[in-house]
Amino acid sequence: MQINTVGVIGAGTMGNGIAQICASAGLKVVLVDIADAALDRAMSTIDASLDKLIRKESITDSDKQQTLGNIHTATDLQALAGADLVIEAASESEQVKLSLIRQVDEIVSAEAIIASNTSSISITRLAAASSRPQRFIGMHFFNPVPVMALVELIRGLQTDDRTHEAARAFAETVHKTAISVRNHAGFAANRILVPMINEAVFVLQEGIASAEDIDMGMRLGCSHPIGPLALADLIGLDTLLAVMDVLYTSFNDSKYRPAPLLREMVEAGYLGRKSGRGFYRYPA
Known part of the structure; x- marks a missing residue:
């Protein structure tokens, strides 16, 4: 048509x-x-x-x-x-x-x-x-x-x-x-991408590295064009949490458990670029 x-x-x-x-x-x-x-x-x-x-x-x-x-x-x-x-x-x-x-x-x-x-x-x-x-x-x-x-x-x-x-x-x-x-939870790209971003939030939450160093590590060590936490801010933390909740519910597998820090940041209204604050701060 x-x-x-x-x-x-x-x-x-x-x-x-x-x-x-x-x-x-x-x-x-x-x-x-x-x-x-x-x-x-x-x-x-x-x-x-x-x-x-x-x-x-x-x-x-x-x-x-x-x-x-x-x-x-x-x-x-x-x-x-x-x-x-x-x-x-x-x-x-x-x-x-x-x-x-x-x-x-x-x-x-x-x-x-x-x-x-x-x-x-x-x-x-x-x-x-x-x-x-x-x-x-x-x-x-x-x-x-x-x-x-x-x-x-x-x-x-x-x-x-x-x-x-x-x-x-x-x-x-x-x-x-x-x-x-x-038709499967997360489809293809997000089934791979969003849990990776969620794991980066766990790494930050556990104090293993700063947001800047996590992103630099993935850019320079894995040739990613943008770090996972900066990408999270671009996508929107509320959207990422919604995807993780769907994956967790659909598969009933703990590997898809949303990072507590991700959920807390959404509750605080720190949604990334669109709110002016996420893992980084953005000018109005």
């Missing part, structure tokens, strides 16, 4: 990034959030991101204006009625996602695809909230979306071949490389 209009639910870090890459690829985008303030912040973020690309001479000012012109914002889910693909990029809460999927299911056409950007929640379980579960799929983008080349395509038990191929074609349209992954 041809995807011309993409709806994105959630104007946060992931949502505005997905909106940007879709609009830059020439697709029409409807970005929906419950608050006008969130939409304004999202558009400012996209504007600044495009300005960086202009300074790098990757795009022209004309390209920027065309991209911004392709994005329309709304606070009402009804604005998604004409979308060929709707990508849910709300917070990593199963109940929030299920509620949104049920609402969107009643708004979009029978041919539309509904996708979730969840990083850990069962696609089969989310698809069951839709009246057309065969047209539901997981599309897990990585942060920052305009920079990271990967998207995981996760088929639920109900997802049909046509939906999977349409999602793969869409990934190519927005210049991403897609990998196909079974």
Whole structure:
């Protein structure tokens, strides 16, 4: 099927990034959030991101204006009625996602695809909230979306071949490389990555090394482009905790136990870059 209009639910870090890459690829985008303030912040973020690309001479000012012109914002889910693909990029809460999927299911056409950007929640379980579960799929983008080349395509038990191929074609349209992954807790990348970050938090918690030395050790000793604790701050500590909780519950294995320090930092509101403080401090 041809995807011309993409709806994105959630104007946060992931949502505005997905909106940007879709609009830059020439697709029409409807970005929906419950608050006008969130939409304004999202558009400012996209504007600044495009300005960086202009300074790098990757795009022209004309390209920027065309991209911004392709994005329309709304606070009402009804604005998604004409979308060929709707990508849910709300917070990593199963109940929030299920509620949104049920609402969107009643708004979009029978041919539309509904996708979730969840990083850990069962696609089969989310698809069951839709009246057309065969047209539901997981599309897990990585942060920052305009920079990271990967998207995981996760088929639920109900997802049909046509939906999977349409999602793969869409990934190519927005210049991403897609990998196909079974529906399993944490999928592929996060099943490996997030426990590694969690172990780095344990190392910090136990006083084995400072945050700076842990990150330097992984950068210089393992050739990682960014240290695990700095990456945690970029991803968001609340998101990481949610993924670890899903892994721990799904596998009932103590190796997936969230580090107590990670949970305590989330309780304190130290969520990383988005809150100004995580394992490091960030200027406002």
